[in-house]
Amino acid sequence: MFKRILLLPIFVLLAWMTKPAPVSGQALLPYTLQLDAEELEQQGLNLAQDAVQLTRFQQYDLALSRAKLATQLAPNSFETWFILGTLYIQNQQLDEGIEALSKAQSLKPEEAGVLFSLGNAYFQKEEYRKAVSSLEAGLKIEPEVPEALFDLGNAYYMLNQYPMAIAAYEKAAAQExxxxxxxxxxxxxxxxxxxxxxxxxxxxxxxxxxxxxxxxxxxxxxxxxxxxxxxxxxxxxxxxxxxxxxxxxxxxxxxxxxxxxxxxxxxxxxxxxxxxxxxxxxxxxxxxxxxxxxxxx
Missing domain, CATH: 1.25.40.10 (Tetratricopeptide repeat domain)
Incomplete structure (x- = not known):
């Protein structure tokens, strides 16, 4: 089984896609324009949800095109950028993935899943110190995610920091x-x-x-x-x-x-x-x- 590092399963994002689109706070705009903006954002979130569903059937090209459009329609939603970045990583377009995930992080800095996925991308680019930094930041928010602990062990291992690697692996194995x-x-x-x-x-x-x-x-x-x-x-x-x-x-x-x-x-x-x-x-x-x-x- 290939276990170099684990991608956060993208289908877990489905739960986040059920959230209602945020309401614009620009009260001075005409009501019709505000409604259009909300509708566009909701369409973007719907497209992002479609992209997630398509990954279940391994239709990654279609998923990627929908995710790209979703970020255009809902550019202020961290979910759309998160999904786009994760799809880029799955497609081995690591630089594009990091750029999209960084945008997601800027929109929601305390989202552990984004940090875990960034750690994934940095690991695959063999930027192990950045991988450790992202994974540890995510684990401070959600400390009991076994896959992230496993990934952290891998990153420490590649840095030859053996005691830290073993400690992370042991924590991963101890989770439910x-x-x-x-x-x-x-x-x-x-x-x-x-x-x-x-x-x-x-x-x-x-x-x-x-x-x-x-x-x-x-x-x-x-x-x-x-x-x-x-x-x-x-x-x-x-x-x-x-x-x-x-x-x-x-x-x-x-x-x-x-x-x-x-x-x-x-x-x-x-x-x-x-x-x-x-x-x-x-x-x-x-x-x-x-x-x-x-x-x-």
């Missing part, structure tokens, strides 16, 4: 999730940090904990496999690695592992592991027979 996300990835990433620090045994323990939470997760299985293989338990490591890669072959790609924040030490050991003929055969096309392996220490 709707499912196993982001609990197992947070615990898994603590293992990544520990491995880079040279604590292989501690890393294996964390990865085992992740497997216990989500037995289908391929990433912690492969990480344990690499660690065992590197420590000399080659047969056990290879068998577990075959299981992991047969369930999700993307983890046989070093670039994909780097996107999932595998550090230099673990990547170097994984490169040796993937070069093993048994693993090469597992990654060969057509070889997809599952293998059951005991992953307990």
């Amino acid at each position: 999730p709707s499912d196993t996300w982001p609990v197992w990835p947070a615990i898994n990433n603590i293992g990544l940090v520990m491995y880079e620090q040279g604590d292989v045994a501690g890393a294996i323990d964390k990865w085992q904990d992740s497997i216990a939470i989500d037995p289908e997760a391929a990433e912690p299985k492969l990480a344990v496999a690499v660690a065992l293989y590197t420590q000399g338990e080659q047969d056990r490591g290879l068998a577990l690695g075959e299981t992991a890669l047969r369930s999700d072959e993307r983890y046989g790609d070093l670039d994909f592992l780097k996107e999932n924040l595998w550090g230099e030490r673990l990547i170097a050991d994984t490169q040796k592991f993937l070069a093993n003929p048994r693993i090469q055969a597992t990654l060969a096309p057509g070889d997809n027979i599952p293998v059951q392996v005991d992953v307990t220490p």
Whole structure:
């Protein structure tokens, strides 16, 4: 599962779009013009809501065009800029996304969701200090958002601030999730940090904990496999690695592992592991027979 950083699900904005359009305070304007302005703003909010709905069906181009028009019709609504910025980020137009989200923040500085999305964009631009600043600002407003805590851990990890990363991951794992996300990835990433620090045994323990939470997760299985293989338990490591890669072959790609924040030490050991003929055969096309392996220490 790709877990570099989490986007705030855009469909949660639907709740905000039910708000009535703000009333103009310019009492000296003719009533008809004031009504037109209100109607235009409401049309903009409706278009923004349409954009949110379209993302549910992955019609991102249509959603983006509606979101752009929404900001023109309702330029003083933070929701329209928030939605536009989030869509830009999802479309990997990071600079445009940051510009739109910054506009949303200027309209509503205390909206945590905007700050979390800004942290997302800065992280993807590899501006990790700005990501930390935005995420921490959002967490001061809403301190118990597990996805944001997870994202903060990722940003600290990329800054090599390992104690801060572990603290954020632990807070993320301690929150009440709707499912196993982001609990197992947070615990898994603590293992990544520990491995880079040279604590292989501690890393294996964390990865085992992740497997216990989500037995289908391929990433912690492969990480344990690499660690065992590197420590000399080659047969056990290879068998577990075959299981992991047969369930999700993307983890046989070093670039994909780097996107999932595998550090230099673990990547170097994984490169040796993937070069093993048994693993090469597992990654060969057509070889997809599952293998059951005991992953307990």
